[in-house]
Amino acid sequence: xxAGAQRDFPVTENGRLAGVLTRDALVSALAxxxxxxxxxxxxxxxxxxxDAHELLDVAFERxxxxx
Numbered sequence: 001x002x003a004g005a006q007r008d009f010p011v012t013e014n015g016r017l018a019g020v021l022t023r024d025a026l027v028s029a030l031a032x033x034x035x036x037x038x039x040x041x042x043x044x045x046x047x048x049x050x051d052a053h054e055l056l057d058v059a060f061e062r063x064x065x066x067x
Contacts, residue, residue: 006023007022007023007024008020008021008022008023009021009022009023009026011039011040011043017049018040018043018045019039019040019043019044019045019047020043020044020047021039021042021043021044022043022044025042025043025044026042029041029042048062048063048066050062050063
């Protein structure tokens, strides 16, 4: 995972998107001794999404500058 390119990991609950676990949040939690914390405590619940039918340039413009 550390050597890979993926930085964000979707988290689902009952088949629905519940949050996003970022690589930074995961590494930070592990580095500060919170390996026993749940994903739900570390994931971000505030995130932007894109619709599957949305044009790429529209999604890019909207998401640009957001974390």
